[in-house]
Amino acid sequence: MTAMTPCLDRPGFLPRLSSHHLSRTRLSEPLLASPARVKLLCAPAGSGKSALLAECLLQAPAQCRVVWLALSGVALSRADFCLRLAEALELPAINETALLAHLARIQTPIWLFVDDYCRVPAPELDGLLDQLLAVSNPQITWWLSGRRRPHCNWPRLLLDDELHEFEGRTLALTAAEIEQLLHHLEAPLAAKTARRIFQRSGGWCAAVRIALLDGCQWAKDLNHPGRTATLLDYLQHELFSNLPAELIEAWQVLAHLPRFNASLCEHLFGAGEGARWMHELQLRGCFIEAWQESPDWLQVFAPLSRLMRDESWSGGRSWHRRACQWFCAQEDWQAAFEQALLAEEFEVAVSLLQHFNLEHLFRGQNAALLLRLHEQHGDDLMLGSPQLVGLVTAALLFAGRFEQASACIEQLERFAPQPSATLQRQLLARWQAQMGWLLHLQGRGESAREHFLEALAALGAEAWPARLLCLSGLTQQALLNADLEAAQALNREALCLARAHNSLLFEGLLELDHAQLLEQRGAAVRAESLLANIHELLSQEADPATPLLGRIALRRGRLALSQGHDEQAAEFFDSGLHACLRSQDKRVLFGFLGQAQLAANQGDYAQAFIRLRDAERLMQQRQIPDLVYRGVLLQLSSQFWLQQGRPELALEALSRVLRHYRRPNARQAPPATLELIPRIEYLLVLAEVQLGQVPHVQLEDLLDQARLHGMANLETELRLAQAELAWLAGDEATARVAWEKARELIARWHLQQALSDVSRRQPQLVRHLSDHAAKSESLRPISNENPLSLREREVLELIALGNSNQQIAEQLYISLHTVKTHARRIHGKLGVERRTQAVAKAKRLGIVG
Template sequence: MITPPQPHLVVARLRRPIAPARAVARPGLIARLNEGLAAGRLLTLIAAPAGYGKTTLAVQWAAQVNHPVAWLSLDEADDDPLRFCTYFVAALQTAAPSLGAELTPVLAAGQPPPPAALAAALLNDLAAVEAGPILCILDDFHVIQDPFILALLENLLMHQPTGLRLALVTREDPALPLARLRARNQLTEVRAADLRFSQAEAAALLRDGMGLSLTDPDLAHLAERTEGWVAGLHLAGLSLQGRSDPSTFVQTLSGSHRFILSYLTEEVLARQPGDVQEFLLQTSILDRLTGDLCDAVTGRRNSAALLERLFTANLFLISEDDEARWYRYHRLFAGLLQSQLRRRSPEQMAELHRRAGLWHAAHNSPATAIDHALAAGDYHRVVEWLERSAWALLNQGYARKLEAWWHALPPEHRSRSLRLTLDFGWMRLLRGALEQVEPLLEQAEASLTVGDSDEQVAGRAEWLALRANWLQAGGRHAEAIEAAHQALEIVPSKDLRVIGLASLALGGAYRQLANFERSETALRRAIQASRNAGDRVTETLATAHLALMATQYGRLRLAASVAAEAIQRLTEAHTAPPILGALHGALGRVYYEWNDLQAAQDHLERGVRLSALAGHNASTIYTLCALARLFQAAGALEEASRCLDEAAALLAQGAPGWVRPELIARQVGLALAQGDAATAEMRLRAGGLDPDAPVNDHTEALHLAWLRLFLVRGDARTADLAQRIIAAAEAGGRQAALIQALLLAAQLEADPPSRAAAHLRRALALAEPEGFVRVFLDEGPTLAALLQQLGPPSWLAHVIPAARHPSLQEKAMASLAPERTEAQWGDALFEPLSARETEVLRLLAEGLTYAEIAERLVVSLNTVRFHVKEIYGKLGVNRRTQAVRQAQELGLL
């Protein structure tokens, strides 16, 4: 509901680290890793405890592979779905810039798609990458524990993407199906035992790399004591530098790894000059180091030169960029240094964190600044920086961090900040956590001060707008309207964002109360205000509300104009939020009613894809229902059933109640098309609506479904129900339902013909101004026969040239001419083949399979099947050979 900024990425984390100076070559391990790539194995696992040289090996491997390489260095904050997905897609884009074009705005809007939807989008994009499989290396993967992220990677691995190879560098095995991958020979593994240095590799490190003069027995003893542990050998080498009697020191090493590590760290520090020791300890609190930052923390003026010197000396410092400006300590070494700092100078810790926080705040790194301020106990600055940056940080993937920061703040600091409380309220409302919004509303209300200053009035207006949207989402429409009106009465005229938010709540509430005029007025105000405020999400939600409501009320042209204008403007400006899928779904429904089936399918499929990526269940469900209707009309009943099954699964996960009746109605329609009246009745009984209940805008879809079932069964209540639906729809001005009810009543009252004709003429009169066509075609041969009795045009009218503009009645009758067989009613031809259908027809004539056509045209297999159904229907055939022969006779080939 608030415009999300574009995420701020730490680009250095997307760059492959620089290999340590004089790193030991490991040709045997590199060969094993390359063998796995050549064999097409999907996952490479480099797993061992800290200090075994995992990252160094991965860097060496990545430098010589013949594949595009994407690299991502992970940290603890990345164990958050949005943050991980944002960085993961950004990393893949370093290898294939066009990859994830649809995902980037989705993630920028602050809501990660469901794992399956995200994986499907990535797999589609990866399949189109021409440079070959991308090797994506995720370093420090042990920080990832989130089930969402693991589900995403499992989806990618289990669907065997041809365009992706994953490599995980980790201290522990991830919760992924490793056994299954191992059984399928899809896993390459490098473990601690493989990474241990042999005596020859220890000699290469200590003698060649560090210039130490060690005897073979000394090397053997070191390798034995450290068990080939790279970090232990490295620290031992640093401790040995400058010693006159290295053999004596080597013989003193004994004990556990942890003991040796602590002992060697003390030795390494003791051998550094005093200023270097102090620098190492003070800067160990930093996740990333650069000269200016280290100067600010330590009070020095030469940190950049010292960092370069330490890196050259191979003192556990890792360079994160080619310019050698940013570094980090090896995680193991940093932890040991921090332990030393806490033991030696615990009083320094808070001041060092305070200085680091101030530097990061001044350099546009609010998340890191807040972490340091919390570590310093500087709560006033935490609140100040959160007030300034909370929403931006939310949309950069810091949702979990925000929650952690919120709970880390003492209650008295949280309760003092109205701005912070409102931001967290919007955040939770936007994510559908309605039960978590009320406590924040109460807290914000308690902190509202009485007064008439601009700031006080603006705060109360935003609180009212938040409350109105929360009430509307919870179905408390009258209270929502009251709160929204109160917000609009006091909000300053310049606060367009709050005006848009309050108007959205007002329009949504009036829509649910079936008050078209008031809802339209409020929604148009929300659209305009939020557009001027740059709030794309609120603008799109308000536009979707208006388009869907207009379709329900039979205002197809209004629905099309507002949806198409918003789609075009936001898409061309490259500012489209993922919720734009709701508008594609609404526009696809309009095109279907106009019988522009290709445009309908394009918008509906895009609507499903974007809505699924946005995780917006409501728009995904109603768009899937519309797509099912389209497939059913084309005779693709299995595809229609699949769409409805997906919609039902989403409904079970949670969605607004208003989408459920439409889903049930479509399930009933499909069951009746399959001749299964028993299943249709079962669906209706489960819907919980008695057919004798009063008809209103909320029950209309289910009452119409009951009417269809009654008509099939010849139920005695059919006529009464038809009249009740007609009366309710007419009274409410809901033309779409009224037209359907009139057409069903016409079929019911075919005898005498005069009554059927009266219903048909009325339906045609209502439908023609808005261009309704498909509602007539979908009723099939019974309605076609009734239309014929009104005086149909000649049979040649079934193909209407583009230059001719026949009346709606001629279109309907031409499309439904009784000479067609029943199987062809849904696909009756009244227009020439589209350009895409002609293209598919030519490929059919060449003998290509459906899968080959899908690959050639870069579309889904389902899309090809739909085009073929359309072609067969328009040509009046049911086999490929007949279609080709007929097309040749007509001069289409």
């Protein structure tokens, strides 16, 4: 409720806004501009309804009379309501008929604010309100707020365009608005804290206010439990104190469930009672909302549901057991599995895993739940079938626990021989697929490839998920070996298989491989568009693919970073890091690396190294082998040391890492760090030259390899390094040539981060060559602006490389007809008739290199 105070320019007591009030014109302006006679705000407690009404009241026109009637949610009789409204209108005590007649006669504009309308069902009072609203006097504007929607003739008002309604979700604060409330913090910290407050609170005004009172501690630290006492006290006074005992218990039970409907409530609370209680909780505005916009399922508002789950619950096991029974009867195996775990019925939970496949590993918290089950109950309970062995192995590989995964794979021997030769071959093929992934993640490329190929040759059509993962492993092997053509063909085959089985989840997993391929080719914009599209599709699914969405967010953060979009990258890294931490994904490493790079971009190397240490500490706590993280941590550390002018540290670290990867029988770089080794090599060359040593590697050889394999991203970095080396050697002419070539690549592929890195290592070089390039540009004749679109330029560049139309269609994942259409448009825009003429003219114009 809003405090009241005398108002100097208007009679009576009117609401006073808090000193912490944030004006939200995105809400008040539509309300004030709406010609509707009735403005209705219906939302649970603490949603900011009264504050928004007060904000609108204070902007009422001078000639308009304003009346504020604060009802405090009390259930009034019709007579009492008439009396209260008459007093607010400064009328003598009158009956309903006289009140309705008075309202019909009003000749001057008046705004009637009815704040916090009756919170419990009150048919008679609602009937009176309906009569009052039916008085069609254009001079009267009704402003109503309440926790429940009164039973009035709203459809009639909607059809007559006389109702403007805001619901709870609309009233929620946005992350940007929360950031405005954190003006006492520095901008980067304020933005990060605001995002976390929004994640934890859903924008619910009361929770945001409590977070601010707490100094945002729980928002800064994801492991901080929050001011549970304050929130619980708030709930006690604003929710539970107005509910009968049976509804309080029902609400607490429902808050511990991920979703519910009338049928489940009937099963839990009894036939005839359950659905009625659920409906009454809805009517009373008890934070019951649609689950993922479903017309059939409901949930308790997520921040409050999390709060209740954090509290001890004495009767929880029996309720979860009953929910598990219902979900089993509905064959909703995912929900049944989760409820069995919460009921501590572990044998039941394991038995339900027979309905799971590899797709389930990337849904919700399944990976973390499987790992916890395996830790607590061991092999005897968890490895009772080849299918269970496969699930547990996949979870262990996902988390980076390679030794445990190896021991788990060996358990497949217990199920041999199978009853038939065919089944025995399938068991062996599954063993090879799992072993292939273990070897792949351990950097044993040749052995991994052999296992993948042999598994693919033997796996049956029904084992298509295993076939998909084998193709993904082979795709990553091709990427690690810089065979981009083979990687593209394998990725396309896998995507076709995923789509044939209508598996959006596996499609998303494979699109991550595709995005890595595009990133290596320098097409960061296309890769981002690809991942944005698959993220949107996955987000619309009922069961969230949380681990996969976390990986996609981290990859999008990397792409945004490479293009110089640091603020956007920070959001992606933050959300991806949070998701990967929850699911125990080893890829959480790249969230820390991204945040370290962002800190370095701000010149905050202390924070950058803190994030790298945080990453190393977490990897060690989770007992993840150092081959997963050591190389990339030292590579990024060395990059920062070179920027700080400490080449001796970089030389020592890079030499040690390179010896690890260049020794006999050395292992590959981790699959997620495709260009790790060439990056280490060129950074080592820079460190050696800065220290006056003879480089062990020739930069030209690395550049030739990058160009040969079409690795535009790496080529750009190497061109900049080439300019840097020439500059250090005093060869300005060579430095300019390399700089110009690098600038063309940066402009073509939007690779701003590469330029930022060299500018922090050699700021004088960048200033000097940039100034020289600008002067040279000013002397050139002005040419026409590039007439080609981004996609047309991509097609033309592939034409220039000698690709046929069919090859272009395959590389860009478009139809042959679309390629021909682009080609015709290119010819028309450039005024040519043949492919060769188009390429020649584009090169003269500087459109392609």
